[in-house]
Amino acid sequence: AQKVTQAQTEISVVEKEDVTLDCVYETRDTTYYLFWYKQPPSGELVFLIRRNSFDEQNEISGRYSWNFQKSTSSFNFTITASQVVDSAVYFCALSGVRSGSARQLTFGSGTQLTVLP
Amino acid sequence: NAGVTQTPKFRVLKTGQSMTLLCAQDMNHEYMYWYRQDPGMGLRLIHYSVGEGTTAKGEVPDGYNVSRLKKQNFLLGLESAAPSQTSVYFCASSYHPEGPVGEQYFGPGTRLTVT
Numbered sequence: 001a002q003k004v005t006q007a008q009t010e011i012s013v014v015e016k017e018d019v020t021l022d023c024v025y026e027t028r029d030t031t032y033y034l035f036w037y038k039q040p041p042s043g044e045l046v047f048l049i050r051r052n053s054f055d056e057q058n059e060i061s062g063r064y065s066w067n068f069q070k071s072t073s074s075f076n077f078t079i080t081a082s083q084v085v086d087s088a089v090y091f092c093a094l095s096g097v098r099s100g101s102a103r104q105l106t107f108g109s110g111t112q113l114t115v116l117p
Numbered sequence: 118n119a120g121v122t123q124t125p126k127f128r129v130l131k132t133g134q135s136m137t138l139l140c141a142q143d144m145n146h147e148y149m150y151w152y153r154q155d156p157g158m159g160l161r162l163i164h165y166s167v168g169e170g171t172t173a174k175g176e177v178p179d180g181y182n183v184s185r186l187k188k189q190n191f192l193l194g195l196e197s198a199a200p201s202q203t204s205v206y207f208c209a210s211s212y213h214p215e216g217p218v219g220e221q222y223f224g225p226g227t228r229l230t231v232t
Contacts, residue, residue: 009157035220045207045223091159103148103211104175105221107159 002027004094006108013082014116021077021111023092029053034068034075035093035105045091051075082115089113119143123208123224130198130231138193138227140208148211149191150175150221151183153204160207166191198231205229 003026013019025034036048049059051068059066063080079086089112093105124139140149147168152160162175166185180202182194191210195202205228209221 004159037223043205044225045209047220047222050220104150104162104165105160105209107152107161109157109159 002029002094002096002106004092004106004108006090006092006111008111009109010112010114012114012116015084016081018078018080019082019113019115021079021090021092021113023075023077023108025073025075025092025094027094027096029096031097033095033097035095036066036075036077037091037093039089039091039110041088048077079113082113084115084117087113087115121208121210121222121224123206123227125227126225127228128230130195130229132199132231134198135194135196136198136229137195138206138208138229140191140193140210140224141189142191142208142210142222143189144210144212144222145188146210146212146222147188149185150209150211151181151191151193152207152209153177153202154207154226155204163193163206198229200231203229203231 005024032053034051038046056068065078067076089110091110092108095103095105121142150165151163154160161177163177163181164175164183166172169188172183184192205226207226208224211219211221
């Protein structure tokens with residue numbers, strides 16, 4: 001069985017602060033993919049990043065960065081110099097890869113990030 | 118290119134009524150999914166399809182049925198709605214060549230209230 005845990009239910013920061021959203025996962029698959037999605041107040045789900053289990057390089061995209069550590073089964077997401085527009089619910093998700101599998105996503109429960117002006 | 122669309126956006130049902138939610142995608146994706154989102158629980162998979170004419174159960178399938186008669190459409194049915202089915206429903210699609218797992222593209226959601 002797969003499981004994704006986002007222990008931080010809600011985080012509140014002041015604009016320009018850095019913030020890290022934690023994600024811990026469990027899977028028996030040796031090959032798997034990790035994702036982050038953003039859900040702004042408008043409700044749609046926006047894809048942010050996909051990372052496969054063989055690539056442990058950290059990734060940076062503008063103010064966003066991701067730290068994948070297989071040894072601790074974590075895939076944390078950092079927003080540098082946060083902005084009010086970053087306020088949203090952020091979901092971490094996992095998809096295992098097995099022959100014939102439907103590649104379903106298992107989602108964490110989400111972290112509500114509020115960035116105050 | 119509209120991506121993934123869902124109809125309707127909002128609906129209020131009385132207990133026992135039935136309805137069908139329609140999901141359409143124009144990206145020629147093989148895989149389609151139905152999720153429900155409840156407060157504090159993230160998204161949970163209801164049913165999914167790996168191609169036209171196929172369907173399978175997800176994590177929370179009870180009380181729902183699905184059909185995938187055309188590749189671009191995935192229908193979610195509630196035969197006898199219950200208050201516990203009050204939720205936001207999301208449809209998603211993805212392309213999965215052998216090997217990499219592609220990201221799922223989500224529709225805008227349908228907010229369903231059952232009274």
